Amino acid sequence: MLHHLVQLLSSEFKLRDLGDVHYFLDIEVQSTGMGLMLRQHKYILDILTRAGMTSYKPVDTPVSPFKLAIQPDHPFSDHT
Numbered sequence: 001m002l003h004h005l006v007q008l009l010s011s012e013f014k015l016r017d018l019g020d021v022h023y024f025l026d027i028e029v030q031s032t033g034m035g036l037m038l039r040q041h042k043y044i045l046d047i048l049t050r051a052g053m054t055s056y057k058p059v060d061t062p063v064s065p066f067k068l069a070i071q072p073d074h075p076f077s078d079h080t
Contacts, residue, residue, distance in 0.1 A: 028040070
């Protein structure tokens, strides 16, 4: 059925079969027994590398909520 679809499309459009997809639009595609698994691991690593943040340790929350003890009665001194 897939081969027939490709034949129909190639009769109307210029096509090239590149085989199985592995990386498309910054999304990694892995074929598993249950289907396809989509990941953005490489894309995230590229962003961290460009930002110079590859040596940073990961954390669940970037900022501890206990460090943000802002008193509502005292506004910020610099509003910018």
